[in-house]
Amino acid sequence: MRVNKKNKATFRKYLNDTYTKQEAKDSFQGFSLKENMPIIEELSKEMWNDSLQLLPEKDDYRAYSEEAEKILSCIERPPRIHTYRRLLIYGSSLAAVLMLAIGCVLYLRSHVKDQLPQISYIQRYTSNGETKRIVLPDGSIVILNSCSSISYPAKFMGNKRMVKLHGEGFFKVLHKEANPFIVQASNLKVCVLGTQFDVKSYVKDRIVSVGVNSGRVKVYTTGAVVFLDKHERIICNKSSGELEKQHGIPDVALWLQGSLQFDDTPIQEVACELERVYNCRIIFRKGEAFNYSFSGTHDNKSLESVLNSIKFVTGVKYKKLSNNIIEFYR
Amino acid sequence: MDEQTLLVDLIGGDEKAFCKLYVLYKNRLIYYILRFVKSKDYAEDIYQDIFASIWKNRRFLNPNTPIASYLYVITRNRVLNQMRTLAHEREFQNYILSHAIDYTDNTSETIQLEELTALIEKAVSRLTPRQREVFNMSWSEHLSHGEIARKLDLSIITVQQHLSASLHIIRDFLRDNSYSMALIFFLAGAMIHQ
Numbered sequence: 001m002r003v004n005k006k007n008k009a010t011f012r013k014y015l016n017d018t019y020t021k022q023e024a025k026d027s028f029q030g031f032s033l034k035e036n037m038p039i040i041e042e043l044s045k046e047m048w049n050d051s052l053q054l055l056p057e058k059d060d061y062r063a064y065s066e067e068a069e070k071i072l073s074c075i076e077r078p079p080r081i082h083t084y085r086r087l088l089i090y091g092s093s094l095a096a097v098l099m100l101a102i103g104c105v106l107y108l109r110s111h112v113k114d115q116l117p118q119i120s121y122i123q124r125y126t127s128n129g130e131t132k133r134i135v136l137p138d139g140s141i142v143i144l145n146s147c148s149s150i151s152y153p154a155k156f157m158g159n160k161r162m163v164k165l166h167g168e169g170f171f172k173v174l175h176k177e178a179n180p181f182i183v184q185a186s187n188l189k190v191c192v193l194g195t196q197f198d199v200k201s202y203v204k205d206r207i208v209s210v211g212v213n214s215g216r217v218k219v220y221t222t223g224a225v226v227f228l229d230k231h232e233r234i235i236c237n238k239s240s241g242e243l244e245k246q247h248g249i250p251d252v253a254l255w256l257q258g259s260l261q262f263d264d265t266p267i268q269e270v271a272c273e274l275e276r277v278y279n280c281r282i283i284f285r286k287g288e289a290f291n292y293s294f295s296g297t298h299d300n301k302s303l304e305s306v307l308n309s310i311k312f313v314t315g316v317k318y319k320k321l322s323n324n325i326i327e328f329y330r
Numbered sequence: 331m332d333e334q335t336l337l338v339d340l341i342g343g344d345e346k347a348f349c350k351l352y353v354l355y356k357n358r359l360i361y362y363i364l365r366f367v368k369s370k371d372y373a374e375d376i377y378q379d380i381f382a383s384i385w386k387n388r389r390f391l392n393p394n395t396p397i398a399s400y401l402y403v404i405t406r407n408r409v410l411n412q413m414r415t416l417a418h419e420r421e422f423q424n425y426i427l428s429h430a431i432d433y434t435d436n437t438s439e440t441i442q443l444e445e446l447t448a449l450i451e452k453a454v455s456r457l458t459p460r461q462r463e464v465f466n467m468s469w470s471e472h473l474s475h476g477e478i479a480r481k482l483d484l485s486i487i488t489v490q491q492h493l494s495a496s497l498h499i500i501r502d503f504l505r506d507n508s509y510s511m512a513l514i515f516f517l518a519g520a521m522i523h524q
Contacts, residue, residue: 018465031414048362051362064356
């Protein structure tokens with residue numbers, strides 16, 4: 001009984017943010033133990049009830065709706081409507097940027113005295129099978145790969161040029177001596193002056209990477225700061241924390257030419273990549289284990305030819321179900 | 331619009347209903363998920379995963395189950411599963427530890443409990459009266475955010491803001507002062523061993 005009380009207190013402090021290092025470590029262990037489930041359930045119910053009073057605020061409606069739409073487009077869109085939607089989104093985002101610009105000017109005019117001007121952020125998205133070329137406020141260019149998003153201010157203020165990336169993007173940054181360009185992905189930060197490099201950081205993938213085609217970048221990740229020169233790439237494994245630096249990579253962003261490259265990649269991640277590029281859905285047959293890795297480069301091939309290649313190399317077969325869904329089995 | 335109607339529409343494939351539900355529940359679920367994963371980025375990703383999965387499996391939703399209890403079960407299970415994996419990932423552990431109240435850059439150094447309590451008492455005197463109240467309820471009485479909110483008649487968001495500010499101040503104070511304390515304890519310990 002006493003042990004339970006102590007456990008509850010530890011979890012409570014973890015969930016409350018008032019935990020010590022030791023309590024955090026105890027909690028890490030505790031989440032996996034069966035006997036803690038009743039305590040966790042009790043605390044969990046409590047927090048859920050606490051949360052029910054948090055309704056959306058006025059400003060949340062627009063931003064959240066956009067996120068919801070993005071999820072829908074990442075999952076499924078029939079091609080016809082997709083093009084129409086794309087035009088609609090493109091047209092409305094142009095209008096939005098104009099409105100933001102006008103809004104900014106008006107705001108500055110009326111609140112000059114002691115308030116800082118509100119910086120408006122622009123967000124651009126790509127869905128499955130889509131890539132997009134975006135010109136940033138300073139003239140730098142980013143090419144977004146499928147199922148990615150980038151967020152940047154309408155105008156770079158201060159001396160830093162900072163953008164936020166989810167997914168993958170190839171950057172061509174204009175050299176500006178006094179203004180470092182920073183890409184923030186979920187667990188790493190890339191700092192550059194002027195160069196061409198690729199950042200890959202998809203949530204679903206275990207591996208994130210940064211590769212340089214020209215110039216030099218500084219990568220900040222947990223526990224390490226790494227310099228990358230031309231034709232070098234760093235690969236970070238999110239679950240093991242391992243870092244690997246590779247040299248002599250002639251082109252760090254083969255996807256720009258429509259090439260797919262796999263380097264001892266676990267088949268689950270190969271599937272993720274195929275889903276993004278070919279806008280399909282891949283499921284693994286239940287009850288079977290798929291401990292395979294796959295290597296190879298494919299230039300602008302059809303989905304079938306890649307699937308056949310996988311079958312040839314790993315023995316994993318595929319079957320086309322309805323609706324663009326493919327099933328892998330052994 | 332009634333939530334159950336939204337659910338029925340969602341099951342039928344209505345995208346507007348999906349978006350409405352997403353908007354309606356985001357702040358609540360992010361709050362809940364954040365309590366476990368602490369990082370806004372992780373929480374957002376989990377929330378979006380949950381809703382992507384809801385859309386993909388909408389045909390299997392039961393129109394008679396209240397949407398709130400449905401969301402609770404899905405979210406709780408997802409978060410706990412995530413915690414079981416994340417809790418073993420070094421990157422996640424480092425992130426959580428770096429926000430501990432007694433975090434120091436020196437990983438082998440741990441502030442002893444008596445010293446920690448003494449230091450925190452000192453640090454707490456630097457807080458505003460309101461922050462002190464909120465912090466003490468959380469730290470000494472182990473009250474949840476909701477319990478504090480009800481007792482002091484504040485919103486949960488305000489409670490969180492006070493707590494967050496308090497933790498910042500206390501962490502900074504501990505970091506600046508524990509080094510000298512640790513040195514004294516070490517010397518004292520060294521002398522005793524002689």
